[in-house]
Amino acid sequence: MGLLLKGGRLLNLETGSLESLDVLVEGSTISRIANSIEADGHEVVGLDGLTILPGFIDMHVHLRQPGFEGKETIATGTRAAARGGYTKVACMPNTRPVLDTPEQMKYVYEVTAREGSCTVLPYGAITKGELGEELTDIAGLRSAGAVAITDDGVGVQSSSLMREAMRIAASLDVPVVIHSEDEDLAKDGCMNEGVVSQRLGLPGIPGLAESAMIARDILLAQETGAHLHVCHISDAWSVELVRWAKSMGLRVTTEVTPHHLLLTESIIDATDGEDANMKVNPPLRAERDRLACLNGLLDGTIDMIATDHAPHTPEEKQRPFRTAPFGFVGLEFAFSVLYTELVEKSGSLPLHELVKKFATNPAEVFNLSGGRVVEGGIADITVVDLEAERVVAPDEFYSKGRNTPFAGQKAKGWTVLTVNEGRITYQA
Numbered sequence: 094m095g096l097l098l099k100g101g102r103l104l105n106l107e108t109g110s111l112e113s114l115d116v117l118v119e120g121s122t123i124s125r126i127a128n129s130i131e132a133d134g135h136e137v138v139g140l141d142g143l144t145i146l147p148g149f150i151d152m153h154v155h156l157r158q159p160g161f162e163g164k165e166t167i168a169t170g171t172r173a174a175a176r177g178g179y180t181k182v183a184c185m186p187n188t189r190p191v192l193d194t195p196e197q198m199k200y201v202y203e204v205t206a207r208e209g210s211c212t213v214l215p216y217g218a219i220t221k222g223e224l225g226e227e228l229t230d231i232a233g234l235r236s237a238g239a240v241a242i243t244d245d246g247v248g249v250q251s252s253s254l255m256r257e258a259m260r261i262a263a264s265l266d267v268p269v270v271i272h273s274e275d276e277d278l279a280k281d282g283c284m285n286e287g288v289v290s291q292r293l294g295l296p297g298i299p300g301l302a303e304s305a306m307i308a309r310d311i312l313l314a315q316e317t318g319a320h321l322h323v324c325h326i327s328d329a330w331s332v333e334l335v336r337w338a339k340s341m342g343l344r345v346t347t348e349v350t351p352h353h354l355l356l357t358e359s360i361i362d363a364t365d366g367e368d369a370n371m372k373v374n375p376p377l378r379a380e381r382d383r384l385a386c387l388n389g390l391l392d393g394t395i396d397m398i399a400t401d402h403a404p405h406t407p408e409e410k411q412r413p414f415r416t417a418p419f420g421f422v423g424l425e426f427a428f429s430v431l432y433t434e435l436v437e438k439s440g441s442l443p444l445h446e447l448v449k450k451f452a453t454n455p456a457e458v459f460n461l462s463g464g465r466v467v468e469g470g471i472a473d474i475t476v477v478d479l480e481a482e483r484v485v486a487p488d489e490f491y492s493k494g495r496n497t498p499f500a501g502q503k504a505k506g507w508t509v510l511t512v513n514e515g516r517i518t519y520q521a
């Protein structure tokens with residue numbers, strides 16, 4: 094007996110049209126897609142007026158376990174992911190201990206099998222303890238199921254160490270995922286360097302701290318042949334560098350967050366730098382940077398959307414702007430705010446192009462299952478209601494984190510059903 098999704102509209106990723114089709118799931122596979130499939134003893138879910146999409150994939154999530162379970166756990170973070178329509182998330186290794194050994198990979202897979210509400214793909218660290226001093230066992234991490242390697246949270250400052258990491262990663266065909274930040278340029282900055290930081294008297298992080306490291310790592314990727322994936326791109330020059338790298342035929346990909354596409358430092362200005370729920374790294378930047386990210390998304394320079402879901406406790410985010418930790422949550426509303434702003438309101442991006450950034454492209458770039466709703470494919474499916482409008486309500490989050498500058502914003506495009514490998518993981 095299967096799960097029959099009946100009466101919905103399946104998005105055609107090539108043409109963008111919505112087609113009235115039933116989808117039958119048997120086991121973990123999509124067994125049939127047709128105009129009308131008989132109920133025939135299957136469990137039927139009626140989807141009148143709803144839209145069927147491939148399950149979303151977020152390649153940048155902080156689940157905080159082990160070590161920071163007060164902020165988030167694999168259980169709460171993956172429940173939040175399922176509620177946001179995600180069927181796969183890749184979790185960052187900046188936990189305590191750092192995910193830098195094969196045993197730690199095993200730990201994430203075991204906890205996810207017991208308590209998870211979506212597939213979790215752990216990243217392994219590039220350097221032991223993310224200290225930037227000694228490389229991890231990259232081959233061992235890969236064998237234990239690391240989706241790629243990264244020191245996200247900090248940049249790898251040593252160029253020679255990064256060069257060696259890329260050489261090894263290239264030989265193993267493991268993507269190198271970079272948090273690009275030159276610490277000597279970023280110093281103790283807490284927001285974007287510019288007129289707003291000057292007015293508020295807060296130390297700034299220049300866009301150059303990001304773009305200079307991206308330039309270095311593109312050149313290292315060119316030399317070593319490694320696949321370089323640039324995390325949370327936020328600066329206009331960074332986008333230009335990735336565009337150039339792609340034009341040169343290099344294996345360089347990148348992601349952007351909803352907040353860098355929709356927000357700027359002006360919201361920090363408007364609140365006089367007193368609300369740390371607007372503090373994130375890389376920081377919200379200037380309007381020209383936001384537009385560069387948007388243009389990069391539209392012209393294909395930017396491959397995918399990633400939330401950089403980074404939960405913290407309310408107490409931590411109530412600290413003064415300078416000392417509060419960086420980070421926003423994002424899993425439960427990323428699609429909704431981007432659908433509303435980019436597809437519905439401005440019409441700058443058609444729905445099927447947005448969905449590719451949420452599902453198809455991450456699957457292709459990282460060689461994962463899913464990303465498409467096709468017969469014989471894995472049953473990772475998200476059903477959304479494109480009409481109903483709700484506000485982003487942190488009080489209702491499944492995540493332990495409440496820290497988002499989108500709180501209170503109206504949006505459409507909410508998930509009503511998530512199916513992960515044939516199992517219903519969220520139903521509104």
Ligand SMILES: [Zn+2]
Pocket residue numbers: 245246247272324325374375
């Ligand atoms: Zn990062």
